[in-house]
């Protein structure tokens with residue numbers, strides 16, 4: 001048996017790929033995923049027939065996916081299309097490689113929510129509270145943010161800083177969906193979806209696909225790009241109240257703290273070493289909750305922490321340098337992990353963080369996960 | 377006029393809750409073994425895993441934990457109500473439930489005392505809702 005910390009720096013990301021992001025009614029999940037896979041294969045130069053591990057998320061049928069790609073792996077796993085599956089999937093794949101179940105794992109995610117007009121609420125996701133009209137993950141985050149406002153005095157202008165900084169990054173990313181700059185005033189005058197949250201607090205819904213290829217650190221030396229190492233990870237689930245989906249009375253603070261502590265300890269770094277944070281931003285308040293849980297600021301202090309562009313490139317903690325879910329692409333965490341890899345490789349052009357050495361991913365959800373990547 | 381908002385999905389576990397609501401009673405599932413209470417009901421007690429669960433009548437008193445105003449209708453039946461208010465209430469007995477707050481005021485505070493009222497929205501359905509005390 002391994003002690004988890006022994007897996008520090010043992011697994012590397014060697015290839016990343018994605019499709020364009022937008023509205024593609026002509027192409028299905030398999031088609032999008034195949035393009036992302038081909039891009040990841042070309043990115044690292046692997047012979048695709050060497051891929052002997054396959055993880056799919058939000059893709060209907062793993063076997064059809066294998067057939068489409070012409071691969072017959074010896075390790076396959078399917079995860080549901082929930083955003084929280086990205087962190088879970090990367091950790092599962094790392095563990096599968098570490099235990100010898102596969103040597104090269106391809107992780108595939110595809111989303112066709114835009115062209116299929118997915119609403120993320122109402123009868124699409126039936127729940128206990130439908131008779132009272134309470135539905136959608138956005139409503140749950142609004143409920144949480146209202147509590148944060150009441151408990152700590154956090155304001156919507158402070159919340160706006162999250163959306164404004166992340167949009168600024170999208171403007172530096174030629175592939176991002178939303179590329180017009182926004183201001184705090186734009187945020188404050190946007191229409192309410194679920195007060196206190198407004199349109200600019202909500203993530204995009206777009207089509208696209210992402211692929212990551214992982215292998216061991218030793219094998220990673222044979223490929224085109226410098227490997228990016230998975231140096232640490234941490235995990236903590238919070239399953240009550242699951243009847244109030246996507247909600248936690250304590251903003252997942254205990255879970256984020258626990259997952260963060262585990263990840264920092266395994267990687268041998270602290271939050272002070274983190275050059276950029278890739279933070280699951282389905283709704284802007286989760287960024288605040290994540291900053292507190294990970295210890296970038298005290299509990300209740302995230303509103304003040306994010307002021308004056310603190311999360312922008314050049315600020316004290318750049319967050320979601322690709323534009324995140326709010327402004328780049330709704331790839332449910334997967335694209336943020338790709339961005340972590342690209343930052344550490346120095347491939348990010350106008351949005352590149354100078355001397356980027358440590359990038360942290362976090363998803364503050366009922367399945368909270370954090371992954372720390374470093375330069376190999 | 378037919379009722380066009382979403383109906384509760386009745387199952388063997390939650391039927392007593394909805395029947396009682398029609399009678400003007402707010403029920404919580406209760407564990408006779410350890411005293412845990414909750415809504416929605418489950419097949420076993422999540423604290424002690426006892427299988428035989430019964431119901432107690434809640435006092436209907438609670439405090440406001442949070443609230444939101446829905447400006448988007450995910451069901452057509454809510455279109456005419458926009459924006460409508462959804463609240464999170466911690467009941468005196470402990471469980472936290474989602475409901476509607478009948479008060480329209482902007483002058484709300486977390487921790488405000490609230491009390492249940494029963495809104496007979498149709499012949500067949502009564503929704504427990506909450507009002508400021």
Ligand SMILES: [Zn+2]
Pocket residue numbers: 407408409410411412421422423424425426
């Ligand atoms: Zn019990």
